[in-house]
Amino acid sequence: MATVLLIEDDENVSAALTQALTKAGHHVRAEETAMNALRTATCEPPDVVILDLGLPDLDGSDALRMLRGVSDVPVIVASARQSEADIIKLLNAGADDYVTKPFSAAQLDARIAAVLRRGEPHAQSQTLITVGPLSIDQGRHVALLDGQELELTRREFALLAYLADNAGRVISKQELVEQVWQQPYLGAEATVDVHVSWLRRKLGETAAKPRLLRTVRGVGIMLSDDS
Numbered sequence: 001m002a003t004v005l006l007i008e009d010d011e012n013v014s015a016a017l018t019q020a021l022t023k024a025g026h027h028v029r030a031e032e033t034a035m036n037a038l039r040t041a042t043c044e045p046p047d048v049v050i051l052d053l054g055l056p057d058l059d060g061s062d063a064l065r066m067l068r069g070v071s072d073v074p075v076i077v078a079s080a081r082q083s084e085a086d087i088i089k090l091l092n093a094g095a096d097d098y099v100t101k102p103f104s105a106a107q108l109d110a111r112i113a114a115v116l117r118r119g120e121p122h123a124q125s126q127t128l129i130t131v132g133p134l135s136i137d138q139g140r141h142v143a144l145l146d147g148q149e150l151e152l153t154r155r156e157f158a159l160l161a162y163l164a165d166n167a168g169r170v171i172s173k174q175e176l177v178e179q180v181w182q183q184p185y186l187g188a189e190a191t192v193d194v195h196v197s198w199l200r201r202k203l204g205e206t207a208a209k210p211r212l213l214r215t216v217r218g219v220g221i222m223l224s225d226d227s
Protein backbone atom coordinates (compact mmCIF):
# COMPACT_ATOMS: atom_id res chain seq x y z
CA MET A 1 0.00 0.00 0.00
CA ALA A 2 1.45 3.30 -1.10
CA THR A 3 0.42 6.86 -1.81
CA VAL A 4 0.72 7.13 -5.58
CA LEU A 5 0.85 10.41 -7.47
CA LEU A 6 -0.37 9.65 -10.97
CA ILE A 7 0.49 12.30 -13.56
CA GLU A 8 -1.48 11.52 -16.69
CA ASP A 9 -3.50 13.82 -18.95
CA ASP A 10 -5.48 11.11 -20.73
CA GLU A 11 -8.69 10.90 -18.69
CA ASN A 12 -9.47 7.34 -19.71
CA VAL A 13 -6.00 6.03 -18.88
CA SER A 14 -5.97 7.99 -15.62
CA ALA A 15 -9.39 6.70 -14.55
CA ALA A 16 -8.55 3.08 -15.41
CA LEU A 17 -5.20 3.19 -13.58
CA THR A 18 -6.67 4.98 -10.58
CA GLN A 19 -9.36 2.32 -10.30
CA ALA A 20 -6.92 -0.58 -10.67
CA LEU A 21 -4.31 0.84 -8.29
CA THR A 22 -6.97 1.71 -5.71
CA LYS A 23 -8.25 -1.84 -5.97
CA ALA A 24 -4.67 -3.03 -5.38
CA GLY A 25 -4.78 -1.13 -2.09
CA HIS A 26 -2.97 2.08 -3.03
CA HIS A 27 -4.06 5.59 -2.29
CA VAL A 28 -4.05 7.39 -5.66
CA ARG A 29 -3.89 11.11 -6.27
CA ALA A 30 -4.26 11.91 -9.98
CA GLU A 31 -3.08 15.11 -11.69
CA GLU A 32 -3.41 16.06 -15.34
CA THR A 33 -0.69 18.68 -15.63
CA ALA A 34 2.94 18.80 -14.57
CA MET A 35 2.53 22.08 -12.70
CA ASN A 36 -0.36 20.79 -10.57
CA ALA A 37 1.55 17.58 -9.97
CA LEU A 38 4.65 19.46 -8.80
CA ARG A 39 2.50 21.38 -6.35
CA THR A 40 0.91 18.16 -5.07
CA ALA A 41 4.30 16.44 -4.81
CA THR A 42 5.52 19.30 -2.62
CA CYS A 43 2.42 19.70 -0.43
CA GLU A 44 1.45 16.04 -0.05
CA PRO A 45 4.62 14.02 -0.65
CA PRO A 46 3.71 10.70 -2.31
CA ASP A 47 5.58 7.39 -1.91
CA VAL A 48 5.88 6.96 -5.65
CA VAL A 49 5.16 8.97 -8.80
CA ILE A 50 3.90 7.62 -12.12
CA LEU A 51 4.82 10.16 -14.78
CA ASP A 52 3.36 10.22 -18.28
CA LEU A 53 5.86 11.89 -20.59
CA GLY A 54 3.36 13.49 -22.94
CA LEU A 55 1.79 16.19 -20.80
CA PRO A 56 -0.04 19.31 -22.03
CA ASP A 57 1.98 21.92 -20.13
CA LEU A 58 5.54 20.63 -19.82
CA ASP A 59 7.65 18.08 -21.64
CA GLY A 60 7.83 14.99 -19.42
CA SER A 61 11.61 15.06 -19.12
CA ASP A 62 11.46 18.72 -17.97
CA ALA A 63 8.74 17.73 -15.50
CA LEU A 64 11.02 14.96 -14.24
CA ARG A 65 13.89 17.40 -13.74
CA MET A 66 11.66 19.84 -11.85
CA LEU A 67 10.28 17.04 -9.73
CA ARG A 68 13.82 15.95 -8.90
CA GLY A 69 14.49 19.51 -7.82
CA VAL A 70 11.90 19.25 -5.06
CA SER A 71 11.79 15.56 -4.23
CA ASP A 72 13.74 12.31 -4.05
CA VAL A 73 10.53 10.29 -4.49
CA PRO A 74 10.78 7.21 -6.74
CA VAL A 75 9.52 8.03 -10.24
CA ILE A 76 8.25 5.50 -12.76
CA VAL A 77 8.01 6.97 -16.24
CA ALA A 78 5.18 5.81 -18.47
CA SER A 79 6.17 6.33 -22.05
CA ALA A 80 5.47 5.30 -25.58
CA ARG A 81 9.04 6.25 -26.48
CA GLN A 82 11.27 3.24 -26.29
CA SER A 83 14.60 3.81 -27.95
CA GLU A 84 17.52 2.81 -25.76
CA ALA A 85 18.94 6.35 -25.94
CA ASP A 86 15.63 7.84 -24.72
CA ILE A 87 15.42 5.38 -21.85
CA ILE A 88 19.00 6.03 -20.74
CA LYS A 89 18.35 9.77 -20.90
CA LEU A 90 15.31 9.43 -18.67
CA LEU A 91 17.05 7.19 -16.17
CA ASN A 92 19.94 9.61 -16.04
CA ALA A 93 17.49 12.47 -15.52
CA GLY A 94 16.38 10.72 -12.33
CA ALA A 95 13.70 8.21 -13.29
CA ASP A 96 13.81 5.01 -11.24
CA ASP A 97 12.06 2.80 -13.74
CA TYR A 98 9.88 2.97 -16.79
CA VAL A 99 6.91 1.21 -18.31
CA THR A 100 6.23 1.26 -22.01
CA LYS A 101 2.69 2.08 -23.12
CA PRO A 102 0.44 0.23 -23.34
CA PHE A 103 1.02 -1.54 -20.02
CA SER A 104 -1.27 -3.38 -17.64
CA ALA A 105 -2.18 -2.16 -14.17
CA ALA A 106 -0.73 -5.42 -12.82
CA GLN A 107 2.63 -4.65 -14.44
CA LEU A 108 2.57 -1.14 -13.03
CA ASP A 109 1.70 -2.47 -9.57
CA ALA A 110 4.70 -4.83 -9.75
CA ARG A 111 6.98 -1.95 -10.73
CA ILE A 112 5.63 0.15 -7.84
CA ALA A 113 6.37 -2.70 -5.42
CA ALA A 114 9.89 -3.00 -6.86
CA VAL A 115 10.80 0.70 -6.54
CA LEU A 116 9.41 0.82 -3.01
CA ARG A 117 11.43 -2.27 -2.06
CA ARG A 118 14.57 -0.60 -3.37
CA GLY A 119 13.97 2.36 -1.08
CA GLU A 120 13.97 0.17 2.02
CA PRO A 121 17.24 -0.45 3.80
CA HIS A 122 18.41 -4.01 3.26
CA ALA A 123 17.68 -5.86 6.45
CA GLN A 124 20.36 -8.47 5.79
CA SER A 125 23.22 -6.03 5.28
CA GLN A 126 25.14 -4.17 7.92
CA THR A 127 23.80 -0.80 8.97
CA LEU A 128 27.22 0.75 9.49
CA ILE A 129 29.94 0.18 6.94
CA THR A 130 33.45 1.60 7.20
CA VAL A 131 36.10 1.34 4.50
CA GLY A 132 39.19 3.45 5.20
CA PRO A 133 38.14 7.13 5.05
CA LEU A 134 34.58 6.22 4.07
CA SER A 135 31.78 5.49 6.51
CA ILE A 136 28.22 4.75 5.60
CA ASP A 137 25.24 4.67 7.90
CA GLN A 138 22.54 2.86 5.96
CA GLY A 139 19.90 3.37 8.64
CA ARG A 140 20.33 7.14 8.66
CA HIS A 141 21.19 7.31 4.96
CA VAL A 142 24.39 9.24 5.58
CA ALA A 143 27.77 8.74 3.91
CA LEU A 144 30.91 10.45 5.22
CA LEU A 145 34.27 10.74 3.49
CA ASP A 146 37.09 11.96 5.73
CA GLY A 147 34.35 13.05 8.14
CA GLN A 148 32.61 15.21 5.52
CA GLU A 149 29.07 14.31 4.53
CA LEU A 150 28.69 13.42 0.86
CA GLU A 151 25.71 14.80 -1.00
CA LEU A 152 24.42 11.77 -2.83
CA THR A 153 21.23 10.98 -4.65
CA ARG A 154 19.29 7.96 -3.44
CA ARG A 155 20.69 5.85 -6.27
CA GLU A 156 24.28 7.01 -5.75
CA PHE A 157 23.94 6.21 -2.05
CA ALA A 158 22.61 2.72 -2.78
CA LEU A 159 25.42 2.10 -5.26
CA LEU A 160 28.11 3.31 -2.85
CA ALA A 161 26.62 1.30 0.03
CA TYR A 162 26.56 -1.87 -2.07
CA LEU A 163 30.15 -1.38 -3.25
CA ALA A 164 31.31 -0.62 0.30
CA ASP A 165 29.42 -3.59 1.72
CA ASN A 166 31.37 -5.74 -0.76
CA ALA A 167 34.68 -3.87 -0.40
CA GLY A 168 37.69 -5.64 -1.84
CA ARG A 169 35.65 -7.66 -4.31
CA VAL A 170 35.34 -6.80 -7.99
CA ILE A 171 31.64 -6.51 -8.75
CA SER A 172 30.34 -6.93 -12.28
CA LYS A 173 28.05 -4.33 -13.79
CA GLN A 174 25.49 -7.08 -14.21
CA GLU A 175 25.53 -7.72 -10.46
CA LEU A 176 25.14 -4.00 -9.77
CA VAL A 177 22.19 -3.85 -12.15
CA GLU A 178 20.59 -6.76 -10.33
CA GLN A 179 21.40 -5.71 -6.78
CA VAL A 180 21.25 -1.91 -6.86
CA TRP A 181 18.78 -1.31 -9.68
CA GLN A 182 17.00 -4.60 -8.99
CA GLN A 183 15.58 -4.80 -12.46
CA PRO A 184 17.57 -5.53 -15.58
CA TYR A 185 16.58 -3.37 -18.50
CA LEU A 186 17.87 -2.22 -21.82
CA GLY A 187 20.98 -0.08 -21.46
CA ALA A 188 21.29 -0.67 -17.73
CA GLU A 189 25.04 -1.25 -17.85
CA ALA A 190 25.58 2.14 -19.49
CA THR A 191 23.55 3.63 -16.64
CA VAL A 192 25.89 1.94 -14.14
CA ASP A 193 28.86 3.59 -15.91
CA VAL A 194 27.23 7.00 -15.67
CA HIS A 195 26.43 6.59 -11.97
CA VAL A 196 29.93 5.31 -11.19
CA SER A 197 31.43 8.37 -12.87
CA TRP A 198 29.14 10.70 -10.88
CA LEU A 199 30.02 8.88 -7.68
CA ARG A 200 33.70 9.15 -8.51
CA ARG A 201 33.36 12.91 -8.94
CA LYS A 202 31.57 13.22 -5.60
CA LEU A 203 34.30 11.18 -3.93
CA GLY A 204 36.79 13.65 -5.39
CA GLU A 205 38.67 11.14 -7.48
CA THR A 206 39.13 10.24 -11.13
CA ALA A 207 39.36 6.94 -12.99
CA ALA A 208 43.00 7.71 -13.75
CA LYS A 209 43.78 8.50 -10.10
CA PRO A 210 41.49 6.28 -8.04
CA ARG A 211 41.45 6.41 -4.27
CA LEU A 212 38.54 4.11 -3.43
CA LEU A 213 36.78 3.23 -6.69
CA ARG A 214 38.60 1.13 -9.21
CA THR A 215 37.33 0.04 -12.59
CA VAL A 216 38.71 -3.35 -13.58
CA ARG A 217 38.40 -3.26 -17.33
CA GLY A 218 36.13 -5.92 -18.70
CA VAL A 219 35.37 -7.25 -15.21
CA GLY A 220 33.68 -4.61 -13.09
CA ILE A 221 34.05 -2.12 -10.26
CA MET A 222 35.76 -2.53 -6.91
CA LEU A 223 35.75 -0.32 -3.85
CA SER A 224 38.80 -0.72 -1.67
CA ASP A 225 41.04 1.30 0.56
CA ASP A 226 44.71 0.85 -0.19
CA SER A 227 45.90 3.93 1.67
Ligand code: CA
Binding pocket: 008, 009, 010, 052, 053, 054, 055
Ligand atom coordinates in the same frame (compact mmCIF):
# COMPACT_ATOMS: atom_id res chain seq x y z
CA1 CA B 1 -0.31 12.02 -22.33
